[in-house]
Amino acid sequence: MGGRTWASILEQTVxxxxxxxxxxxxxKxxxxxxxxxxxxxxxxxxxxxxRLCATGFVLAIDQKxxxxxxxxxxxxLDITRVRQQIETSALRDAIETGDIAWEGEVIAAHYRLTRIPMVLHGQDGVLNPVWEEAHATFHExxxxxxxxxxxxRFSTVLRDQTARYRVISLAVPKAERSRDVAAEHEAIVNAIVDxxxxKACRLLSDHFQATANLVLKFLQQQIAKSAPARKRSASAELGV
Known part of the structure; x- marks a missing residue:
């Protein structure tokens, strides 16, 4: 286990x-x-x-x-706004104080990301877990x-929460996903190298917002679809 407790391993797995x-x-x-x-x-x-309750992934229900x-x-929207504030501040600090070794790590992480397909072959709506890992490493x-x-530390928590939403963004029809994620990443890296x-902070903030806008549209569509069903259920309970 390398010093990690069973609870820590379970926390990561869940x-x-x-x-x-x-x-x-x-x-449940x-x-x-x-x-x-x-x-x-x-x-x-x-x-x-x-532990997952503390990071917002799980809710503890009294007696249940x-x-x-x-x-x-x-x-x-809240996660996106806070992430924009914290990670752009962190990126600005990194650009102002980071050395050549850090810059090289950014370039290497980006190169690895570009070599991995975002979705699984033949499965447009399924995010490639290897890409997801490389993507998380890139932003880290x-x-x-x-x-x-x-x-x-806070950026890691927010990044994990955002990942839940990014996964469902692939449920949006491909024709409606009018963005080039790879180009967004490349532009951010170029600004960092320069x-x-x-510019880098603006591009990173826009990158986060683009994902949020895509997922927000999907969530609102799902809510609209489920509204009639909820209304029928409520009417049945009232005997209307």
């Missing part, structure tokens, strides 16, 4: 399953079922879920156990030159 949708938003997390799924004991599972946190337009490296450990902090 978080990944929440991010990729294996554990759907809003679903029954300890007995999870114990069988992960071949784990109830005690480390409960500890892992409690745990539930995966819902996805919502309001939360998406962008601000690795920042001198503030807290900025980097040490143009203002």
């Amino acid at each position: 978080r990944e399953d929440i991010i990729n949708g294996e554990l759907p938003a809003g679903s 997390l029954r300890l007995k079922e999870l114990a069988e799924r992960y071949q784990a004991g109830v005690i480390p599972l409960r500890e892992a879920l409690s 156990g745990f539930r995966v946190a819902e996805l919502s337009p309001d939360e998406l 490296v962008l601000i690795a030159g920042c001198k503030s450990p807290w900025m980097r 040490r143009d902090a203002n």
Whole structure:
């Protein structure tokens, strides 16, 4: 285990399953079922879920156990706004103080990302987990030159939360995804290499907003589709 506790391993595994949708938003997390799924004991599972409550992935329901946190337009907008504020500040600091070694890491992380397809072959709506890992590393490296450990730490939490929404962005029909993510990444890297902090921060903020806009449209469409069903259900309960 390399010094990691079983609860820590479970925390990471459950978080990944929440991010990729294996554990759907809003679903109940029954300890007995999870114990069988992960071949784990109830005690480390409960500890892992409690930790995930602290980072917003899981909700603790009084006397009713745990539930995966819902996805919502309001939360998406909030996460995006805070991420724009924190990560652009971190990026600015990294550009102003980062050395050549950091710049080389940015270029290397970007190169690796460009060599991996974003979606699985023949499955347009399925995000490639290898790309997702490389993408997370790329954004982590962008601000690795920042001198503030807290900025980097908060950025990681926000990045993980954003990943939940980015995964569902692929549910948007390809024809409606009118953006070039690879070009956005390249433009950010070029601005960093040029040490143009203002341009790099603007491009990074726009990059986050583009993802948010795409997912927001999808969430609003889903809410609109489910509204008639909720109305019929409420009418049935009232005997209307």
